[in-house]
Amino acid sequence: MDNRTEVREFLSTRRAKISPEQAGVPLYGRRRVPGLRREEVARLAGVSTDYYTRLEKGNLSGASDSVLHGIAEALRLDEAERAHLFDLARAARAGGREPRRRPQPSVRPSIQRILDSMTTTAAFVRNGRLDVLASNALCRALYAPVFDDPSRAPNLARFNFLDPRSRDFYPDWEGSANTTVSILRTEAGRDPYDRALTELVGELATRSEAFRTRWAAHDVRLHRTGVKHFHHPVVGDLDVAFDAMELPAEPGLTLTAYTADPGTAAEEKFALLASWAATEERAAAVDG
Incomplete structure (x- = not known):
């Protein structure tokens, strides 16, 4: 860039x-x-x-x-x-430098164990390009439409702009789209020579007018905490709190966790999702 x-x-x-x-x-x-x-x-x-x-x-x-x-x-x-x-x-x-392709950072086994131990919390680790690098079972159940293409690593930006299901999955699609582009724009300022990021932005700009319009606005934001709204294909509408925490020992990686307030419908739906995820994983193990 x-x-x-x-x-x-x-x-x-x-x-x-x-x-x-x-x-x-x-x-x-x-x-x-x-x-x-x-x-x-x-x-x-x-x-x-x-x-x-x-x-x-x-x-x-x-x-x-x-x-x-x-x-x-x-x-x-x-x-x-x-x-x-x-x-x-x-x-x-x-000074000007040629874009370079960085090796995909790996998530340490200890981080994966932390994710797996969070049984009532949907959690994942992402990079600045919004590639999901690690997740727990409840996250994979929550983001089931994002994870259902085994041929490609899940990327939240591609799903938001290139998968038509995202408009149903995110009730506030406009807000989700704005946040997605703002995170990518922030990352582009932080690391303008990341070739993979440049290629992702080029792909999205070529294929999505909604992305192009938002990218041209040059809006940036820090995505740290708030409420996320979902319309899940299994449990329906779901409003959960999120907290995003950078991993100091893994520069460029962020752990995001979704939690439900105790005693709410969201907590019940999270429990239902966890049960559904366990059933799906057992079935996959049998088929495998």
Whole structure:
């Protein structure tokens, strides 16, 4: 991915989102562009208009941390956007490199044992490209449509945009799609030279207009905790809490766990899913 293009489009889309009223900028005359003008961002950030213009055109390599902080404040960037800006600057300082294919990280047996011990929690480990690298039985039951193609490793982004079943599986499909693209966009800023990520983005952009539109928005987010909504083919509607935790000993990997509140219908449906998963696995063992 071209760093200069990424910088230019990220900064220009953030600038377009901030109204003069939000930034405390006086309004004079008619405005031809949405959001702030470049000279207004420059003034708020404490730099010259010429210098900010060069930065927004993609020349971020020489920007100091203090300048980046000033721009982040001027554009009212949230935590995820601020981290993304610094990731883009870090990549710019490293200079252009050819995309490289990284070896697929392996999940240590001890991590798999932790997953397997979580019998009332659906849990999996993923990388920044949303490849599912390890999971427990309840997760495989919860995400049954994602796991039902044995010829290919499960990938949550491909399922979201390329499998028509995802629109029924995710009741809030729009929200799920937005989150998926934001996670991939965040990862692209963190590791712009990951060839597998570049290929995945190219595949999704070629095959899905919904993905292309969202990718062009340059939105990023930190996906740490919240509530996930499912419409499962076996147990129906299911609302569960999720928590995502990075694995410090495995850089780039995240463990995500889904739990149901005690005494709720979701807890009962999780128990039903666990029973169904055990039945399916026993049947598979017999067939095998």
